[in-house]
Every structure is written in structure tokens, then in C-alpha cells.
Amino acid sequence: MSESSPSAGAPAGAQPAPASAPAAEPTQAGGFSFTDDGCRLELQVGGLLVVACVFLWQFLPGITNGGMSICAFGWLIGALLIGVGAPIQAWQARTAGRPGFPWKLGLALVFFGGFMLWDLRYREVPSGPLILHQTALMMVSPGLWILLWWPLARTRPADADVG
Numbered sequence: 001m002s003e004s005s006p007s008a009g010a011p012a013g014a015q016p017a018p019a020s021a022p023a024a025e026p027t028q029a030g031g032f033s034f035t036d037d038g039c040r041l042e043l044q045v046g047g048l049l050v051v052a053c054v055f056l057w058q059f060l061p062g063i064t065n066g067g068m069s070i071c072a073f074g075w076l077i078g079a080l081l082i083g084v085g086a087p088i089q090a091w092q093a094r095t096a097g098r099p100g101f102p103w104k105l106g107l108a109l110v111f112f113g114g115f116m117l118w119d120l121r122y123r124e125v126p127s128g129p130l131i132l133h134q135t136a137l138m139m140v141s142p143g144l145w146i147l148l149w150w151p152l153a154r155t156r157p158a159d160a161d162v163g
Contacts, residue, residue: 034108038100040092042085046142047105049078054139075138082142090153101153102146109143116140 035044053075060071092098113136120133 034105035102036100036104038098039102040085040089040100042081043089043102043105043146046078046081046083046085047102047109049074050082050109050139050142053078054135057135057138079138079142082145086146086149090149093153101150103150106143106146106150110140110147111143113137113139113143 034047053071057069057071057075060069086102089098089101093101116136116139117132120136121130122133123130
């Protein structure tokens with residue numbers, strides 16, 4: 001009276017499920033990124049904070065946190081992270097061969113901030129002096145700081161046994 005069935009709870013005539021295929025290796029997308037693998041986290045977060053706070057400043061200038069704008073505070077944190085991270089990244093690239101210096105981030109901040117320098121000029125009165133909005137300089141200055149360290153971040157070649 002015993003019939004061989006694939007499983008005790010399966011209906012008669014049911015076929016066993018085929019074994020699942022092994023998972024494929026994850027592939028990396030070939031998209032553009034402003035930082036490369038090996039870039040320090042404080043540079044990535046600092047760049048994100050600087051860009052976000054510069055653009056949010058245009059929409060939220062009056063929101064303050066104890067006298068300082070929330071965007072100004074966020075920009076200061078981002079600029080501090082870039083100010084500390086760029087020299088450390090350059091030093092590690094020079095001495096230990098660490099890859100990933102964010103030169104593309106620096107170029108983008110200077111390039112787009114340069115366009116903002118031209119675009120954010122205004123006069124409060126028609127015959128008054130030409131005034132430059134501070135957010136343009138807030139975008140250019142971290143980019144210049146990153147690019148200042150770029151020549152010093154030349155990666156060290158792999159050590160070869162000379163002797």
C-alpha cells in the first residue's frame with residue numbers, strides 16, 4: 001500500500017520543484033560617479049552636504065537654528081569634512097598608494113560654481129554696485145581646496161625589489 005510520492009503533502013501527480021540556479025555574480029553598472037573607489041567617506045559626505053546646502057540655501061534662507069541658517073550650518077559641516085578629508089586622502093595616496101582622489105568632484109564644484117558666479121550677480125538699485133551672492137563662492141571654495149591637493153595626491157608606484 002505504500003506508493004512512492006515526492007512528498008507526503010503534495011497532491012498526486014505533482015512534480016518536484018527544480019533546483020534553483022546558482023545566483024549570478026553582481027555586475028557593476030558602468031555609470032558616471034564623481035568619486036572613485038577608495039575615496040574617503042568624509043570627502044563623499046562633505047561634497048554631498050556642500051552641494052545640497054548651496055542649492056537649498058536658494059529656497060530656505062530664512063529658516064534659522066539659533067541665529068544660524070540650517071543651510072549655513074550644513075555647509076560648514078560639509079566644508080569641514082572636505083577640509084580635513086582632502087589632505088588626508090592626498091597624503092594616503094602619496095605615501096600608501098590609496099586610489100580614489102575625488103578630482104572629478106573638485107572640477108565639478110569649480111566648474112558649476114563658476115557658472116553660479118556669473119549668474120548670481122545682482123544690483124539692489126539700478127545704479128548701485130554689482131553684488132555677488134555668497135552661495136556661488138560657497139560652491140567654488142571647496143572645489144578649489146580639493147583641486148589644490150590633487151597634484152600632491154599622485155599615487156605612489158608599486159614597490160619593486162631593486163636589490
